Amino acid sequence: MGAxxxxxxxxxxxxxxxxxxxxxxxxxxxxxxxxAEVLQLCTLRKRALMKGLIKGPGKSRRVAIVGGAxxxxxxxxxxxxxxxxxxxxxxxxxxxxxxxxxxxxxAESPLYEFNPDAVLLLPSERRCVYDGPLTSxxxxxxxxxxxxxxxxxxxxxxxxxRCGAEVITANxxxxxxxxxxxxxxxxxxxxxxxxxxxxxELGARLPSYVxxxxxxxxxxxxxxxxxxxxxxxxxxxxxxxxxxLVDVAREYAHILSSLTRAAKKVVVLDLDNTLWGxxxxxxxxxxxELGTTSPGGEAYRDFQKCLLELSKRGVLLAVCSKNxxxxxxxxxxxxxxxxxxxxxxxxxxxxxxxxxxxxxQIASELNLGLDSVVFIDDNRAEIEIVNQFVPExxxxxxxxxxxxxxxxxxxxxxxxxxxxxxxDVQRVQQYKQESxxxxxxNTSTDMDSYLGSLEMxxxxxxxxxxxxxxxxxxxxxxxxxxxxxxxxxxxxxxAVIADEQYSAFTMRLSDRFGDHGLIAxxxxxxxxxxxxxxxxxxxxxxxxxxxxxxxLNEIVRLARDRGCTKVVGRYIPTAKxxxxxxxxxxxxxxxxxxxxxxxxxxxxxxxxxxxKPTNIHVNQEAYAAAGSNR
Amino acid sequence: xxxxxxxxxLQDVFDGVFxxxxxxxxxxxxxxxxxxDSLTHVSLILxxxxxxxxRFRVGEVETxxxxxxxxxxxxxxxxxx
Numbered sequence: 001m002g003a004x005x006x007x008x009x010x011x012x013x014x015x016x017x018x019x020x021x022x023x024x025x026x027x028x029x030x031x032x033x034x035x036a037e038v039l040q041l042c043t044l045r046k047r048a049l050m051k052g053l054i055k056g057p058g059k060s061r062r063v064a065i066v067g068g069a070x071x072x073x074x075x076x077x078x079x080x081x082x083x084x085x086x087x088x089x090x091x092x093x094x095x096x097x098x099x100x101x102x103x104x105x106x107a108e109s110p111l112y113e114f115n116p117d118a119v120l121l122l123p124s125e126r127r128c129v130y131d132g133p134l135t136s137x138x139x140x141x142x143x144x145x146x147x148x149x150x151x152x153x154x155x156x157x158x159x160x161x162r163c164g165a166e167v168i169t170a171n172x173x174x175x176x177x178x179x180x181x182x183x184x185x186x187x188x189x190x191x192x193x194x195x196x197x198x199x200x201e202l203g204a205r206l207p208s209y210v211x212x213x214x215x216x217x218x219x220x221x222x223x224x225x226x227x228x229x230x231x232x233x234x235x236x237x238x239x240x241x242x243x244x245l246v247d248v249a250r251e252y253a254h255i256l257s258s259l260t261r262a263a264k265k266v267v268v269l270d271l272d273n274t275l276w277g278x279x280x281x282x283x284x285x286x287x288x289e290l291g292t293t294s295p296g297g298e299a300y301r302d303f304q305k306c307l308l309e310l311s312k313r314g315v316l317l318a319v320c321s322k323n324x325x326x327x328x329x330x331x332x333x334x335x336x337x338x339x340x341x342x343x344x345x346x347x348x349x350x351x352x353x354x355x356x357x358x359x360x361q362i363a364s365e366l367n368l369g370l371d372s373v374v375f376i377d378d379n380r381a382e383i384e385i386v387n388q389f390v391p392e393x394x395x396x397x398x399x400x401x402x403x404x405x406x407x408x409x410x411x412x413x414x415x416x417x418x419x420x421x422x423x424d425v426q427r428v429q430q431y432k433q434e435s436x437x438x439x440x441x442n443t444s445t446d447m448d449s450y451l452g453s454l455e456m457x458x459x460x461x462x463x464x465x466x467x468x469x470x471x472x473x474x475x476x477x478x479x480x481x482x483x484x485x486x487x488x489x490x491x492x493x494x495a496v497i498a499d500e501q502y503s504a505f506t507m508r509l510s511d512r513f514g515d516h517g518l519i520a521x522x523x524x525x526x527x528x529x530x531x532x533x534x535x536x537x538x539x540x541x542x543x544x545x546x547x548x549x550x551x552l553n554e555i556v557r558l559a560r561d562r563g564c565t566k567v568v569g570r571y572i573p574t575a576k577x578x579x580x581x582x583x584x585x586x587x588x589x590x591x592x593x594x595x596x597x598x599x600x601x602x603x604x605x606x607x608x609x610x611x612k613p614t615n616i617h618v619n620q621e622a623y624a625a626a627g628s629n630r
Numbered sequence: 631x632x633x634x635x636x637x638x639x640l641q642d643v644f645d646g647v648f649x650x651x652x653x654x655x656x657x658x659x660x661x662x663x664x665x666x667d668s669l670t671h672v673s674l675i676l677x678x679x680x681x682x683x684x685r686f687r688v689g690e691v692e693t694x695x696x697x698x699x700x701x702x703x704x705x706x707x708x709x710x711x
Contacts, residue, residue: 036677040646047649072669073676231688232676236668242676 007040014048022054029084035242038249039073042080057087063256064116064165066095066103068124069239077249078120085250086257097237098124104155112163118259119159120213120252121169122239123152128172130194141188142197149201156210168255170213170248171199173240176224211255218247254413264394264414265368267310268359270377271321271328271350274398274405275340276300281327281480281540281576291337299402304339306406311344311428315415316366318347320358320375322543324480324579325350346428352543352579354447355382356389374414379541381511385450451546451615454511458547459619460554463504467518468493471506474521474537479576482537483569483583501526502534503558507551509542509616516542520551524558531559531606532568540579546614552587553611560606567604572597631708636682636701643681647674656698684708 010028013021025045032038048054063082065075071094082088093114095103100121103111111119132144156167175191184190188197199216206212219227219240227244240248272279277289277296291297311317317340321328328350332342342348347365349358355375363370370392377383378398386395396412398405463471472490479485488496496502507520519542523535533555538547559567569584571577585591589602633656641654648665652658660666666674675691678684678700684707694700 034680036643036646036680039673039677043646043649050649070672073673076673231686232672234688235691236672238672242680 007037010041010044014044014051014053017051017053021048025054026084029080033243033246035077035246038077038080038246041084042076045080045084056089057083058089059087060089060091061118061256062093062114062116063090063118063120064093064095064111064114065120065122065252066100066111067120067122067170067239068098068100068127069122069233070097070237071095071122074122074239074245074249077246078252081250081253082256086253088253088257090256101155104159107162115163116165118256119163119165119167120256121156121159121167122248123155123170123172125172125195125239128195128198129191130189134189138187141194145188145194145197146201149198149205152202153205153207153210157207160207160209166209166211166259168211168213168252169202170215171195171202173215173219173227173244174224176228211259213248213251213255215244215248218251219244222247258416262372263417264315264374265372266316266318266346266362266366266374267307267415268318268320268362268373268375268393269307270355270379270382270398271319271323271331273378274376275304276331276335277402279540280331281323281579282477285330285334288331288335290331290335296402297337299405301337301339303402303405303409306409308339308344310409310415313415313417314428316346316428317344318362318366319345319349320355320362321350322352322355322540323350326578327576344428354385354389354450354544356386359386359390359393374412376409380514381454388450388453447544448615454545454615456509456511456545456616457619458550458616459508460505460550461508463493463497463506465494465497467506468497470518471521474518474539475535478521478537478539479574480540480579481543482535482574482577483533483580484535484572485574485577486535488535496523503531503562504535505554505558507547507554509545509547520547522551522555524555526559526562526564529565530568531555531562531564531566533570536569546616548583548587549612549614550616550618553614556604556606556609556611565606567606567609568592569602569604570595571600571602573599631705633698633701633705636704637697639681640678640697640701643674643677647677654697656701657696659696678704682708 007028010021010024012018013024025041025048029038029041032041045054049056065071065078075092075094079090079092082090093111093116095111100123103109128148130141130144132140152169156169159165159167172195174195180190184192188194195216203212222244227241229238229241232238232241238245269275277300278287280288289297290300292301307317319328325348329342329348331338332340332345347362349362351358355377359373359375360370363373370390373393374396375383375386375393376396376398378400380397383395383397386393394414396408398408461467468490472488472493475486475488475493496504502523502525504521504523506518507522509516509519516539519539521535521537522533525532525534536551538551555567567589569589571581571584573581584600584602587604589604592601592603594600637654637656644652644654647670648663650663650665652663660671675686679686682704684704686703686707690703691700694703
């Protein structure tokens with residue numbers, strides 16, 4: 001249903017010659033798992049090419065495909081995946097059905113006339129069977145398996161010696177049938193055990209210019225039985241059922257392009273709701289969800305284990321989080337259930353600067369190209385800003401179910417190394433030292449155009465009785481962006497609403513990714529000339545979105561309405577609100593005095609104040625509903 | 631599902647397989663469509679099976695002479711309600 005509807009929109013893009021066609025074609029092709037869908041995408045792509053709506057990729061390779069089965073439509077699917085997912089145009093030469101021995105061994109064959117850069121080989125599965133006596137000893141069965149693997153590798157070697165091409169050969173899937181029962185794994189006479197043995201032999205003796213298209217694995221992954229279609233073998237010599245054809249074609253294309261593309265080297269991690277549940281700045285060390293005491297906590301822990309495994313293979317781990325540094329490192333140092341510790345992190349950025357800037361800096365400190373970076377975050381907006389401003393970086397949106405994080409990482413295919421060396425194992429330590437040596441300045445990004453592209457809508461509204469429970473809840477739990485940390489119960493919030501001397505408002509924010517809900521609470525107290533900010537708190541999720549500016553515009557507007565000449569702001573320091581220590585001076589308030597307990601008092605002259613334009617479209621209806629004349 | 635309905639649904643399948651526009655009708659056969667050769671035929675039949683969620687028996691598609699015959703075969707292979 002979903003797939004069919006998406007296809008309609010793709011067809012529409014094609015009919016209207018819309019530039020959105022190409023991106024959607026790529027998205028649909030990435031998702032597509034079934035034959036008819038891929039075939040249709042392939043047809044639509046060819047139509048778009050004919051119309052001139054898209055161009056083929058500039059990069060081109062000469063690819064020959066030979067094998068023991070009918071290579072159509074496999075080769076058509078392969079070409080589609082190579083073009084759309086890997087950006088490789090293929091000029092293809094297709095061998096005849098089951099003629100690969102002759103094509104490879106004959107120096108005069110059209111295969112060599114074609115002069116391929118890469119040869120895809122699909123060896124005959126039906127000849128990969130044990131044909132010795134059933135009573136033969138195990139060593140003879142193994143010898144038969146080794147011989148078969150050796151013959152296949154000889155063919156590959158021959159191709160490479162003759163024309164220098166890289167060879168990608170399929171291995172063998174295991175029989176999905178019950179036969180021969182108990183002997184399936186106790187001897188090699190079954191098509192199941194024999195092929196498994198041959199596959200292991202192939203892998204163990206693989207020369208560097210031969211690459212395995214792991215059909216055994218692909219078939220297991222899809223379900224062995226569903227990869228089999230004996231009827232299409234009998235009718236048109238199809239090697240696999242339609243679904244497995246898609247998987248194998250996709251894999252050939254993936255391997256072909258991976259030959260010329262380096263694996264990723266560093267994974268940059270968000271913290272809150274990515275490595276643990278909750279917000280460390282608000283929930284504290286005891287409040288975050290992590291560890292075996294809850295199912296969610298266990299999932300986060302498992303994800304961390306998965307990252308640590310990557311690190312052992314030589315993938316560098318870095319952190320990029322919107323947090324105070326001191327808060328952010330606390331779990332790494334003190335939480336008993338943390339799997340990752342500071343020693344595992346080569347570069348740790350916890351601040352309030354845009355993540356795109358931080359990621360640039362991480363890459364620069366580690367001396368790595370941006371195209372070797374993968375960024376993981378649970379927040380779609382952060383993923384989007386990185387996609388937009390550092391498009392070289394690959395991103396994984398973790399989603400909102402931590403039980404799926406590890407699987408998403410393992411299926412991302414970003415960290416597929418061909419082997420692990422001693423150097424890989426030591427790399428993490430080397431990079432950590434390198435990073436500690438360097439302290440570079442932030443580069444800044446064009447934040448303004450990003451914020452504009454978010455299409456933010458803010459709704460500012462005086463408190464009313466219906467808001468009271470949610471307002472009291474926020475007042476009770478906000479710690480970081482909270483200038484005075486004055487707690488009020490729901491009843492006390494209702495009292496503020498009833499008291500004429502208070503002007504209090506809430507702010508909601510939405511953007512094109514969704515609704516952030518109620519994200520700011522301000523309570524002002526007017527007395528003759530002074531408009532004192534009793535409470536000003538905000539959700540950290542919307543930091544650096546100009547919400548503060550919009551809130552201040554509203555504070556001054558209310559002060560003017562009340563005939564006040566000064567806005568008075570207080571910063572009451574706590575263990576957790578360090579991030580707003582300098583909020584008032586940054587917003588051009590003048591420091592007035594210090595009160596007991598380190599409380600800093602600031603003042604703003606209402607007459608001098610000029611409202612700051614922002615990228616937030618403020619919902620005017622809210623003002624009208626409040627009976628205001630703005 | 632009747633032959634007519636099946637033929638109507640086959641239009642979608644044909645659109646997904648052939649680059650040229652092919653209008654499906656009962657009398658249509660491979661000789662009427664330039665792209666419809668033995669290679670695209672394999673794809674077409676696989677796509678038909680997927681679209682209708684059916685399995686043909688070995689050799690039986692070969693016996694159909696035109697789209698009307700194929701539609702009858704599809705009807706025969708659809709699960710009985």
